């Protein structure tokens with residue numbers, strides 16, 4: 001599903017600033033159906049990791065392979081198709097403020113040429129899945145942080161992508177809601193979708209007891225699968 | 236792209252125009268102004284050209300021959316002149332014909348020339364001549380030289396409108412170049428203006444564009460509403476400027492219908508008729524506007540698609 005082979009990412013300096021080594025020699029493989037936490041301090045390189053998967057940034061060295069596409073050789077015109085296979089819940093949700101919850105989700109389908117008939121069936125279904133049926137016609141400003149996040153999740157789910165990626169899904173909401181959203185992600189994972197959760201909260205990763213990849217200063221320092229419940233090694 | 240998507244995107248583009256009314260009005264205004272100036276330049280250019288063409292329709296010169304030239308030599312000369320390049324027509328006017336022409340030109344007073352008339356009349360003072368009509372007035376001077384070269388000892392004098400022709404040709408060229416230059420400059424100005432306005436729209440919606448990119452929209456899909464917007468602005472400006480320039484031209488033609496100066500009358504007669512101009516203008520302006528709207532749009536959105 002997602003494979004990093006000797007990946008290095010350098011953000012070139014602009015004359016006043018030095019080059020920044022954001023990721024160094026990252027090797028990992030996330031398989032189909034896995035649930036993975038990517039853990040790290042602020043500035044560790046987590047978002048860079050995500051940007052490489054989305055092909056928002058290109059690896060300086062090494063190869064990134066996502067859904068069978070080698071992103072170092074991918075053609076510009078194939079990038080939209082790569083992204084249709086990736087459902088992303090951004091840290092700041094990235095909802096369009098002038099559109100209702102329904103329209104925000106429908107928008108992601110329209111963008112990919114899906115006929116209106118199918119949109120009308122699919123959008124209420126996913127909104128129901130994330131528990132937002134009653135809020136379909138509310139604008140983002142009229143929704144709580146947790147509800148906005150669930151709209152973002154609904155949008156990520158709408159294409160039934162094989163991979164769901166969530167960037168700090170618990171960052172902006174209170175602990176109760178974060179457990180709720182994590183349980184939603186788990187449910188999605190249980191039907192075969194690969195889920196990658198990027199977070200700086202160790203407690204979250206510990207609580208859910210899943211494979212945890214820890215990044216520090218751009219390097220993978222641990223990549224541990226729990227052998228038994230609640231037994232995760234941390235450096 | 237599916238038809239349903241196309242419809243949806245077109246609607247989005249038009250919707251955005253209404254949402255950003257002020258911007259739309261501003262860009263339509265600027266583009267209309269540019270098109271009006273372009274239109275005036277083009278009309279001036281075609282009408283001056285047509286006037287010059289009319290004036291230069293008298294594109295012939297006359298070669299006067301020495302008296303007593305041998306007729307077979309003269310015939311051979313006429314023959315070789317008509318073989319020259321740029322020569323459209325050659326007409327030999329004998330001494331007797333020259334008198335006849337003169338008589339009819341003078342009307343009743345022509346009778347005074349009675350005594351000179353008749354073939355072979357020795358007292359006839361008018362020379363025989365060869366009238367040469369050329370194809371291209373620009374090459375007149377060279378053609379005159381070639382004719383002179385063909386029969387130097389036969390020719391007594393050549394009268395040609397070389398001076399006038401070079402003035403006319405120069406005028407035509409200047410008007411054409413200035414017209415095209417103006418059109419090119421205004422075209423660039425319009426593209427810059429449109430692309431700046433659209434850049435503002437794009438900037439206002441950059442977040443939306445970014446989101447579109449990350450949910451897998453193709454560039455064509457993202458671009459289409461902006462194209463629709465740019466081209467609609469162009470089309471509206473095209474229609475408006477046609478109305479203004481066309482209306483002005485119509486009024487001008489009406490005002491010149493009964494001219495009080497002879498030369499003005501000549502000029503008016505050469506002006507393009509309204510019904511010939513208006514459709515060309517409408518088509519040209521709308522196409523030009525749509526083209527500029529499209530190009531301006533393409534240049535302003537490129538940066539935001541590179542994610």
Ligand SMILES: Nc1ncnc2c1ncn2[C@@H]1O[C@H](COP(=O)(O)OP(=O)(O)OP(=O)(O)O)[C@@H](O)[C@H]1O
Nearest residue numbers: 011020022040041042043044045046047048049200
């Ligand atoms: N576009 C960029 N240009 C230059 N440097 C960058 C750029 N993006 C990130 N960096 C640098 O790369 C390093 C890793 O950044 P990254 O955003 O991946 O961290 P992160 O783990 O996501 O942190 P956080 O938890 O705060 O979001 C940081 O030192 C950051 O300053």
Ligand SMILES: [Mg+2]
Nearest residue numbers: 043046047048
């Ligand atoms: Mg980050």
